[in-house]
Amino acid sequence: MGSIDGLDLGTFGVWTFDFEFQPAAQMRESIQELEEQDWKAFWVPELLGREALTLAGFLLASTERMHIVNGIAKIWSREAMWTQGAALLLADAYPNRHVLGLGFGGNDRPGTTPMAAMTKYLDELDELSALKTPNPAPKTPMRRILAAYGPKMLELARDRSAGAHCYKVNVAHTAQAREILGPDAFLGVEHAVLFEADPGKARAIAREHMDVYLNGKFNVAKFRRLGYSEEDISNGGSDRLIDDFVFWGDLDTIVNKLHGHVDAGADHVGVQVIGVEPGQSAMPYWRQLGEALLP
Numbered sequence: 664m665g666s667i668d669g670l671d672l673g674t675f676g677v678w679t680f681d682f683e684f685q686p687a688a689q690m691r692e693s694i695q696e697l698e699e700q701d702w703k704a705f706w707v708p709e710l711l712g713r714e715a716l717t718l719a720g721f722l723l724a725s726t727e728r729m730h731i732v733n734g735i736a737k738i739w740s741r742e743a744m745w746t747q748g749a750a751l752l753l754a755d756a757y758p759n760r761h762v763l764g765l766g767f768g769g770n771d772r773p774g775t776t777p778m779a780a781m782t783k784y785l786d787e788l789d790e791l792s793a794l795k796t797p798n799p800a801p802k803t804p805m806r807r808i809l810a811a812y813g814p815k816m817l818e819l820a821r822d823r824s825a826g827a828h829c830y831k832v833n834v835a836h837t838a839q840a841r842e843i844l845g846p847d848a849f850l851g852v853e854h855a856v857l858f859e860a861d862p863g864k865a866r867a868i869a870r871e872h873m874d875v876y877l878n879g880k881f882n883v884a885k886f887r888r889l890g891y892s893e894e895d896i897s898n899g900g901s902d903r904l905i906d907d908f909v910f911w912g913d914l915d916t917i918v919n920k921l922h923g924h925v926d927a928g929a930d931h932v933g934v935q936v937i938g939v940e941p942g943q944s945a946m947p948y949w950r951q952l953g954e955a956l957l958p
Contacts, residue, residue, distance in 0.1 A: 672931050678934060738767060743784055763805065827844060841927065852929045856917045
């Protein structure tokens with residue numbers, strides 16, 4: 664479990680927005696402590712200003728063994744030429760440690776669809792890879808995966824990359840994704856967790872976290888495909904939906920629920936701790952999770 668084209672990411676990794684709010688010195692200290700705890704994979708998004716491949720390079724330079732996965736680098740943030748060049752440089756500088764996760768980014772784009780835009784971008788990347796360049800080729804391959812929710816994008820991830828990264832999905836989606844991807848493609852999923860045992864408090868924090876997704880076109884379509892009703896999706900989300908997408912409670916409860924994704928076919932689960940104020944660190948929770956989830 665946890666392998667992507669020969670890279671052992673482990674069954675569980677850390678997925679976080681926290682580094683959007685931390686200065687470089689704190690990021691370096693945090694990623695080094697996570698490496699000491701024997702976490703093998705660290706997932707970073709591209710949303711609030713941290714440029715995906717610059718951040719990946721910084722984190723790779725700050726560690727010795729950690730795998731850094733872009734979850735995701737948005738295809739709209741840079742032309743294919745520069746994505747290809749940056750990813751190849753990281754593959755050369757840090758052999759077998761970087762995974763380029765690409766995605767549409769969640770915002771509607773007039774004149775195109777996620778499938779059309781991603782297919783075009785992958786075509787450009789593949790054309791570039793066939794061209795001669797003065798840049799030395801890495802001795803180890805550059806790995807890429809795609810953000811994917813729906814069946815067609817999952818098929819594209821299976822056919823044009825090493826596999827899929829699924830964000831804000833439930834265990835049922837993981838089982839469906841594995842069926843579409845087949846037995847060989849990588850399936851990595853993100854899941855939010857919250858260390859709060861009081862149901863009222865936990866669901867209030869979880870609803871705040873889920874608000875943007877419950878009001879986004881592509882995520883709402885995903886929830887509907889998974890069988891959630893309009894009543895489930897509206898008014899901040901039903902208890903059922905909230906409990907499916909944010910695992911809250913004590914450590915044992917959270918850990919048991921996370922294993923549900925593995926049982927459903929996930930190769931790897933990126934665990935996102937929520938309920939931490941911007942600028943603060945989730946390290947105390949990462950330590951607990953590490954003790955419970957890592958070999």
